[in-house]
Amino acid sequence: MEIRIKRIIFYFIICALTIKMVTIGLYGRSCFARDVSNSNELDKFLRYVIDPESQRVTPEVQRISQGVASIGFDKAPGGSFCTSFLVGRNLMITNHHCIHTQDECSRSVLRFNYELDSRLRTIKKIDAFTCRRIIITDERLDFTLFEVNGEPIKKYPPMLIRASEPIPDHKKRSRRLFPFPHYVEKELEGEFVFLIGHPWDHPDYQMGSEYQMIKKITTPCRVTHKFEVRVSSNNFPDILKFNEFASNCMSVSGNSGGPIFDSNLYVVGLVNSGIDKPWLETEPFAGFIPMSAIYSTYREQFDNLGIRIISEGCDLNLI
Numbered sequence: 001m002e003i004r005i006k007r008i009i010f011y012f013i014i015c016a017l018t019i020k021m022v023t024i025g026l027y028g029r030s031c032f033a034r035d036v037s038n039s040n041e042l043d044k045f046l047r048y049v050i051d052p053e054s055q056r057v058t059p060e061v062q063r064i065s066q067g068v069a070s071i072g073f074d075k076a077p078g079g080s081f082c083t084s085f086l087v088g089r090n091l092m093i094t095n096h097h098c099i100h101t102q103d104e105c106s107r108s109v110l111r112f113n114y115e116l117d118s119r120l121r122t123i124k125k126i127d128a129f130t131c132r133r134i135i136i137t138d139e140r141l142d143f144t145l146f147e148v149n150g151e152p153i154k155k156y157p158p159m160l161i162r163a164s165e166p167i168p169d170h171k172k173r174s175r176r177l178f179p180f181p182h183y184v185e186k187e188l189e190g191e192f193v194f195l196i197g198h199p200w201d202h203p204d205y206q207m208g209s210e211y212q213m214i215k216k217i218t219t220p221c222r223v224t225h226k227f228e229v230r231v232s233s234n235n236f237p238d239i240l241k242f243n244e245f246a247s248n249c250m251s252v253s254g255n256s257g258g259p260i261f262d263s264n265l266y267v268v269g270l271v272n273s274g275i276d277k278p279w280l281e282t283e284p285f286a287g288f289i290p291m292s293a294i295y296s297t298y299r300e301q302f303d304n305l306g307i308r309i310i311s312e313g314c315d316l317n318l319i
Helices: 002-027 041-049 059-065 102-107 291-297 299-305
Strands: 068-072 082-086 091-094 109-112 127-138 143-148 166-168 183-185 192-197 221-231 240-247 259-261 267-273 286-290 309-311
Touching: 041 059, 082 192, 102 127, 127 299, 192 221, 192 267, 267 291, 286 291, 291 299
Parallel strands: none
Antiparallel strands: 068 082, 068 109, 082 091, 091 143, 109 127, 127 143, 166 183, 192 259, 221 240, 240 286, 259 267, 267 286
16 A cells, blocks of 8 residues: 555656646746846847947847838839838738728838948848738728738748737746746836837938938837727727837837837837927837737737747747
């Protein structure tokens, strides 16, 4: 009898250890966000975005910026009106107020590589793709998902979207017999973020209208506050409630439809408002729709299209 009890205890311990190892394998460090929650938050964030030696953006930020494109009516420089970013093989996201009809889609050109060569001080060769069709457009969320002709993913990286970013609650985990990770929601409010877009106002390069709308990466800024939005429209009569966020990032005309990134270089928001007259002495401002509100509304469509979503600290497509 005593031997049987010892054997049961032994098997119980083995099972518990196995479950814990599997848990770590599924939800280990690679699933958690970088820790930027202590007093050195800004310093840590800057290291991921700005190279401390050269004071230029890091190679990783430069890489993801290649997946951000300007929206115009032709392939030539100038004449852009919004920003968009790649989220799939040929899928892109922008604002509803930028593109929301098939006619607007048919006339729109997505211009990748619209950047200034820092050595030659000239615009690089623009790589243009035309808008093929609108997949989703939502006036309430000021959001449009559309498809382009061709496969820009062969040259440019798609963004990873952060649907939510919970953080591990170790206090609750320690009380459990089997310590599966427990998560509590991490607020966007107070986080350091940055924008990548094609703003009209580009003070770094004052070389005439043909050089406007060149890609710009903002300096790190912060999500300042949130406010509840209740909205409906003729196409969507049901009232939709979500939190919209404000930041002290600089967003001007042209930034609309661009991504706002967190310290993990995940897209946390879709820029939809900013400052109309940046030449006036006004405080920097950028308003954005959280990607969590968009994903929760169109979860099934996003999942069916294979759009990469980061949720609960993990890439859902990799688990």
